[in-house]
Amino acid sequence: xxxxxxxxxxxxxxxxxxxxxxxxxxxxxxxxxxxxxxxxxxxxxxxxxxxxxxxxxxxxxxxxxxxxxxxxxxxxxxxxxxxxxxxxxxxxxxxxxxxxxxxxxxxxxxxxxxxxxxxxxxxxxxxxxxxxxxxxxxxxxxxxxxxxxxxxxxxxxxxxxxxxxxxxxxxxxxxxxxxxxxxxxxxxxxxxxxxxxxxxxxxxxxxxxxxxxxxxxxxxxxxxxxxxxxxxxxxxxxxxxxxxxxxxxxxxxxxxxxxxxxxxxxxxxxxxxxxxxxxxxxxxxxxxxxxxxxxxxxxxxxxxxxxxxxxxxxxxxxxxxxxxxxxxxxxxxxxxxxxxxx
Amino acid sequence: xxxxxxxxxxxxxxxxxxxxxxxxxxxxxxxxxxxxxxxxxxxxxxxxxxxxxxxxxxxxxxxxxxxxxxxxxxxxxxxxxxxxxxxxxxxxxxxxxxxxxxxxxxxxxxxxxxxxxxxxxxxxxxxxxxxxxxxxxxxxxxxxxxxxxxxxxxxxxxxxxxxxxxxxxxxxxxxxxxxxxxxxxxxxxxxxxxxxxxxxxxxxxxxxxxxxxxxxxxxxxxxxxxxxxxxxxxxxxxxxxxxxxxxxxxxxxxxxxxxxxxxxxxxxxxxxxxxxxxxxxxxxxxxxxxxxxxxxxxxxxxxxxxxxxxxxxxxxxxxxxxxxxxxxxxxxxxxxxxxxxx
Numbered sequence: 001x002x003x004x005x006x007x008x009x010x011x012x013x014x015x016x017x018x019x020x021x022x023x024x025x026x027x028x029x030x031x032x033x034x035x036x037x038x039x040x041x042x043x044x045x046x047x048x049x050x051x052x053x054x055x056x057x058x059x060x061x062x063x064x065x066x067x068x069x070x071x072x073x074x075x076x077x078x079x080x081x082x083x084x085x086x087x088x089x090x091x092x093x094x095x096x097x098x099x100x101x102x103x104x105x106x107x108x109x110x111x112x113x114x115x116x117x118x119x120x121x122x123x124x125x126x127x128x129x130x131x132x133x134x135x136x137x138x139x140x141x142x143x144x145x146x147x148x149x150x151x152x153x154x155x156x157x158x159x160x161x162x163x164x165x166x167x168x169x170x171x172x173x174x175x176x177x178x179x180x181x182x183x184x185x186x187x188x189x190x191x192x193x194x195x196x197x198x199x200x201x202x203x204x205x206x207x208x209x210x211x212x213x214x215x216x217x218x219x220x221x222x223x224x225x226x227x228x229x230x231x232x233x234x235x236x237x238x239x240x241x242x243x244x245x246x247x248x249x250x251x252x253x254x255x256x257x258x259x260x261x262x263x264x265x266x267x268x269x270x271x272x273x274x275x276x277x278x279x280x281x282x283x284x285x286x287x288x289x290x291x292x293x294x295x296x297x298x299x300x301x302x303x304x305x306x307x308x309x310x311x312x313x314x315x316x317x318x319x320x321x322x323x324x325x326x327x328x329x330x331x332x333x334x335x336x337x338x339x340x341x342x
Numbered sequence: 343x344x345x346x347x348x349x350x351x352x353x354x355x356x357x358x359x360x361x362x363x364x365x366x367x368x369x370x371x372x373x374x375x376x377x378x379x380x381x382x383x384x385x386x387x388x389x390x391x392x393x394x395x396x397x398x399x400x401x402x403x404x405x406x407x408x409x410x411x412x413x414x415x416x417x418x419x420x421x422x423x424x425x426x427x428x429x430x431x432x433x434x435x436x437x438x439x440x441x442x443x444x445x446x447x448x449x450x451x452x453x454x455x456x457x458x459x460x461x462x463x464x465x466x467x468x469x470x471x472x473x474x475x476x477x478x479x480x481x482x483x484x485x486x487x488x489x490x491x492x493x494x495x496x497x498x499x500x501x502x503x504x505x506x507x508x509x510x511x512x513x514x515x516x517x518x519x520x521x522x523x524x525x526x527x528x529x530x531x532x533x534x535x536x537x538x539x540x541x542x543x544x545x546x547x548x549x550x551x552x553x554x555x556x557x558x559x560x561x562x563x564x565x566x567x568x569x570x571x572x573x574x575x576x577x578x579x580x581x582x583x584x585x586x587x588x589x590x591x592x593x594x595x596x597x598x599x600x601x602x603x604x605x606x607x608x609x610x611x612x613x614x615x616x617x618x619x620x621x622x623x624x625x626x627x628x629x630x631x632x633x634x635x636x637x638x639x640x641x642x643x644x645x646x647x648x649x650x651x652x653x654x655x656x657x658x659x660x661x662x663x664x665x666x667x668x669x670x671x672x673x674x675x676x677x678x679x680x681x682x683x684x
Binding site: 062110233235241 | 359381382402403405406407425426429453454457460487575578579580582589592593597599630635650653662663666667
């Protein structure tokens with residue numbers, strides 16, 4: 001991803017909410033990355049402590065965390081997201097240091113931001129930056145989260161270029177007043193399938209660091225590209241229904257699910273050996289989760305290969321949510337490495 | 343619940359996986375409770391540290407945690423769950439202190455345990471206790487988790503009494519060989535709606551301490567009985583679609599959902615004031631969750647009452663999973679109280 005960014009001459013500001021790890025952050029540093037994105041103030045603190053000096057908190061500014069934001073803004077180059085005059089004015093009145101402010105644009109995902117076609121409201125907010133001292137308008141930031149529901153690569157591309165056309169028009173409108181205006185985009189599906197990042201100034205994908213079954217199901221990656229699995233103890237075997245019970249439940253995986261061929265599942269079985277995993281020729285799914293238990297549906301052949309007291313691997317449906325629940329990773333080199341866990 | 347247990351002359355061993363809190367545990371102690379249930383070895387350690395001397399780990403014994411189980415068994419009266427000869431023999435060979443062993447019976451939930459109609463396999467396992475020194479057969483333990491899918495109180499009662507008939511027959515078969523044989527049952531739906539605990543020796547409900555929308559939707563409690571809510575900052579308002587965005591996502595709530603009238607939701611809005619909450623006359627639901635964001639669908643009237651920068655309350659769909667994600671509770675007395683958070 002870094003190579004693609006450099007080749008396209010765009011800034012690479014990877015989202016670290018997926019891995020939340022100093023060590024994995026250091027791998028990015030080795031690739032020349034010097035800025036990052038996070039989804040919470042606490043996560044920004046965690047990476048600032050590790051020496052990262054340029055962080056965007058890609059979540060609408062939470063007025064109740066202004067004290068912590070002030071601390072951060074004193075120490076590092078900080079960007080925040082704003083989508084209303086009220087919050088912008090509050091930030092200007094409360095901040096003691098300068099921050100970069102991205103205006104969040106809703107490009108069709110309908111989660112946060114000013115709708116991209118509401119030019120009037122966007123314009124009113126941009127005008128409010130005039131005379132502001134602490135809040136420096138930085139550009140427009142969007143997240144095409146609706147690519148996660150795309151049914152083909154073509155649809156992902158269509159969403160991306162459609163969004164981009166409108167963002168380019170916005171940029172053209174304000175570039176004279178704000179010569180450094182940045183267009184920041186960043187969902188993993190688009191950034192993975194596109195090779196051409198023309199007209200974008202900055203990309204912020206995050207999930208690609210691990211990928212997961214949601215992404216492989218979208219054809220954004222192969223299952224072989226998934227870079228994280230959960231190691232789960234096998235605690236019971238039920239031969240009458242070809243099921244095993246693992247120590248791994250909703251509190252370990254999250255309850256994010258996928259539905260394929262009318263089958264809902266929460267993960268997929270891989271075999272663990274020597275700190276590596278092997279993808280099986282057949283698909284066996286984690287079909288049920290309670291607080292601590294998970295149930296994997298096997299068949300007659302497979303159940304004989306699994307031992308109570310052993311470990312199995314599970315590829316997660318949504319790696320960000322699964323990784324979030326844990327304090328440590330175990331690397332292939334069998335080293336334990338800590339992660340953010342507030 | 344304690345009163346009901348004492349009145350019925352049954353042992354009360356509440357499940358503490360719902361609250362996971364020393365302070366809430368102390369409220370049980372004040373009611374005369376001296377034994378409890380947990381769902382993990384770490385949770386048992388957490389409560390043992392707080393002076394609880396009699397704990398059942400209601401999860402199939404995980405052979406990979408035998409060192410920690412040994413530590414606990416040295417310090418307190420510990421009960422574990424077993425459902426196979428292999429694990430029983432392993433426990434007998436590995437333990438240095440005596441533990442009570444419940445045989446887990448599957449009464450129709452099909453998660454763990456020996457199917458209650460498989461008398462042959464149950465008998466084989468019971469016979470294995472003969473000559474065991476560390477593993478003391480304690481009784482039969484079951485969890486009627488399928489009551490969570492019942493469509494009426496009547497159905498909950500039917501599941502309970504159907505199970506109980508079969509468990510009574512099992513008890514009758516083995517009571518001479520094991521005069522202290524305990525029948526332990528414990529789902530919150532049954533324990534809440536029943537008043538007659540005849541023929542049970544021990545009950546282990548947990549969720550009732552908070553209840554949640556899943557339980558009120560089952561008519562097991564009223565919404566007014568729900569005793570925990572999440573306080574979430576409002577970070578954005580979208581009047582065009584009558585939605586607000588809260589700081590409260592999948593990592594804070596879990597992604598457990600409920601479906602009522604074809605509407606999927608993850609929580610329900612209540613108003614927060616003075617450390618109390620008020621149930622609203624109309625239902626407004628948390629309809630969407632991403633990692634950190636939640637979206638609440640309001641109407642024109644309600645959206646005008648909500649302020650960006652303020653707090654709203656959300657009743658959780660599944661209080662056990664939501665509470666698990668947090669380190670602290672705030673009580674009505676405005677005191678912060680720590681909880682288990684490994």
